[in-house]
Amino acid sequence: MNPGASSIIELTGVSKYFGPFKALDDIKLTVRTGERVVVCGPSGSGKSTMIRCINRLEEHDEGKIVVDGIELGEDTQNIRAVRQDVGMVFQQFNLFPHLTVLENLTIGPIRVRKMEKAKAEALARQYLDRVHIPEQAGKYPAQLSGGQQQRVAIARSLCMEPRIMLFDEPTSALDPEMINEVLDVMVELAGTGMTMVVVTHEMGFARKVADRMVFMESGRIVEVAPPAKFFSDPDSDRARLFLDQILEH
Amino acid sequence: MSAGGDIAGAGARAARVTPRWLKQARRVMASRPASILIYLAVIWAIVATALNGAEAMGYNWQWYRIPRYFFEAVEGGIVLGEIPWGLVGTLALSATAFLLATFIGLIVALLRLSDLIVGRWVARGFLEIVRNSPLLVLLYVFYYVFGPIFGLDRYSASVLCLAVFHGALISEIFRAGINAVAKGQWEAADAIGMTRWQVYRYIVLPQSVRFMLPPMTGEVVNMIKSSAIVSVIAVAELTTIGRNIISDTYMSFEIWFTIAAVYMVVTLIISTGATLLERRYTVRD
Numbered sequence: 001m002n003p004g005a006s007s008i009i010e011l012t013g014v015s016k017y018f019g020p021f022k023a024l025d026d027i028k029l030t031v032r033t034g035e036r037v038v039v040c041g042p043s044g045s046g047k048s049t050m051i052r053c054i055n056r057l058e059e060h061d062e063g064k065i066v067v068d069g070i071e072l073g074e075d076t077q078n079i080r081a082v083r084q085d086v087g088m089v090f091q092q093f094n095l096f097p098h099l100t101v102l103e104n105l106t107i108g109p110i111r112v113r114k115m116e117k118a119k120a121e122a123l124a125r126q127y128l129d130r131v132h133i134p135e136q137a138g139k140y141p142a143q144l145s146g147g148q149q150q151r152v153a154i155a156r157s158l159c160m161e162p163r164i165m166l167f168d169e170p171t172s173a174l175d176p177e178m179i180n181e182v183l184d185v186m187v188e189l190a191g192t193g194m195t196m197v198v199v200t201h202e203m204g205f206a207r208k209v210a211d212r213m214v215f216m217e218s219g220r221i222v223e224v225a226p227p228a229k230f231f232s233d234p235d236s237d238r239a240r241l242f243l244d245q246i247l248e249h
Numbered sequence: 250m251s252a253g254g255d256i257a258g259a260g261a262r263a264a265r266v267t268p269r270w271l272k273q274a275r276r277v278m279a280s281r282p283a284s285i286l287i288y289l290a291v292i293w294a295i296v297a298t299a300l301n302g303a304e305a306m307g308y309n310w311q312w313y314r315i316p317r318y319f320f321e322a323v324e325g326g327i328v329l330g331e332i333p334w335g336l337v338g339t340l341a342l343s344a345t346a347f348l349l350a351t352f353i354g355l356i357v358a359l360l361r362l363s364d365l366i367v368g369r370w371v372a373r374g375f376l377e378i379v380r381n382s383p384l385l386v387l388l389y390v391f392y393y394v395f396g397p398i399f400g401l402d403r404y405s406a407s408v409l410c411l412a413v414f415h416g417a418l419i420s421e422i423f424r425a426g427i428n429a430v431a432k433g434q435w436e437a438a439d440a441i442g443m444t445r446w447q448v449y450r451y452i453v454l455p456q457s458v459r460f461m462l463p464p465m466t467g468e469v470v471n472m473i474k475s476s477a478i479v480s481v482i483a484v485a486e487l488t489t490i491g492r493n494i495i496s497d498t499y500m501s502f503e504i505w506f507t508i509a510a511v512y513m514v515v516t517l518i519i520s521t522g523a524t525l526l527e528r529r530y531t532v533r534d
């Protein structure tokens with residue numbers, strides 16, 4: 001952790017309601033440039049909702065969110081600017097099934113970044129190399145395994161050359177034997193200095209790459225701690241209970 | 250003792266299994282030759298009844314006069330008769346109206362799915378009005394009301410009326426097709442910073458085509474059939490031609506049978522083509 005580094009994501013007093021239900025309750029979180037934050041917590045605690053607010057897939061109702069110097073609000077121009085800076089990887093991959101792997105990767109650069117096709121394809125091949133599937137460029141997503149699909153999804157986000165990557169349980173939908181190939185790619189990505197916010201229950205990954213652990217429950221951030229402390233001696237009983245439960249498996 | 254058990258077992262089995270003769274009879278009935286025979290018998294029964302009826306009322310059949318309405322021999326060759334020209338009119342009218350209807354349908358569907366409250370409201374109003382008006386009344390409104398107001402001739406009024414009527418139905422097809430695309434596709438496209446229009450254009454609509462193709466081809470067939478209604482304001486197309494021929498010749502039985510057959514042949518060709526097209530689309534993924 002570099003205390004001198006500037007903050008790239010700032011959430012202050014953020015709340016979010018689904019109807020009368022308060023899914024996020026007064027969230028305060030600052031992520032510094034290059035920092036890796038792993039978010040965990042029980043199901044329904046608001047982890048997805050929180051990271052989806054960061055690229056405004058969900059709209060927050062109260063508080064302030066500033067990403068890379070841009071405050072998220074009604075301004076669609078701002079929202080798109082933020083989204084180009086923030087990559088997101090989903091639990092269900094969400095690849096575009098009607099496009100080949102290469103087209104999945106180039107459509108953002110070509111349509112959103114207005115990049116030339118040849119240049120976008122070169123970029124795409126470079127990132128397919130990075131996620132270790134250069135040979136799958138011509139296939140359709142349905143022809144790939146889950147692990148390969150998720151790696152394509154990561155490459156698709158990276159092709160937009162984002163400054164921040166968000167991951168929402170990227171390995172939860174995978175067969176166990178494919179989890180590591182995806183985690184390996186994520187560890188390598190962490191090695192490049194990318195700012196990452198990762199919702200995951202893969203505690204081995206968290207120990208390896210996280211600068212900070214964020215523990216959520218009932219829409220609140222209950223504890224923030226470095227992984228060494230979080231895993232050995234968490235302050236809150238809730239976190240201790242949660243860790244006992246998931247580390248049993 | 251054991252022999253008795255065997256017999257009881259065999260009896261139980263026989264009760265469960267369909268008898269052989271019944272199975273065989275079913276297989277014969279389902280076979281292609283049997284189906285064709287049954288089909289021909291039914292058709293024959295209908296035709297025979299009709300012919301008997303016609304004879305009873307002393308109808309004078311003049312089928313030999315029909316071919317000249319398809320082809321006419323003139324000096325130096327053969328030219329198309331009135332019925333093919335009527336069909337061309339019908340197809341041109343339907344095609345124009347269908348293109349316009351698709352455009353209207355897309356706009357209305359996008360308005361209904363938009364965040365604009367006014368847009369949704371306008372789309373809903375349009376849908377309710379069109380869906381709850383009979384096509385014939387709509388045609389009269391376009392021709393007798395909008396015609397003089399906006400200076401529409403009978404052809405434009407017909408095209409617009411058909412386009413609006415089918416546009417409402419097509420908008421529902423679009424809406425269903427768009428909604429059938431997984432929500433994650435929107436999110437993934439949003440997450441890379443696409444505009445709403447780009448999401449539709451590159452991600453959602455291409456995936457909806459698969460869901461929309463079958464009902465859309467059905468709508469083409471419906472369009473061709475409902476285009477016949479413009480004969481009430483004497484727009485030149487197949488049904489109008491039929492009426493004209495009859496007023497000259499009084500061969501109403503022959504002409505209406507013929508016109509119906511022409512519609513049927515055209516719509517059957519379209520449906521068959523559509524089935525082949527759909528098959529190709531499903532193979533692709």
Ligand SMILES: Nc1ncnc2c1ncn2[C@@H]1O[C@H](COP(=O)(O)OP(=O)(O)OP(=O)(O)O)[C@@H](O)[C@H]1O
Nearest residue numbers: 018019021023041042043044045046047048049050
């Ligand atoms: N679109 C929605 N409408 C209504 N309620 C929602 C919606 N999305 C989430 N919620 C609710 O908000 C709460 C937080 O959901 P969220 O998906 O953020 O939890 P999570 O921590 O990601 O859980 P999980 O580990 O199951 O993914 C849950 O109680 C959920 O039911």
Ligand SMILES: [Mg+2]
Nearest residue numbers: 047048049169
């Ligand atoms: Mg979640």
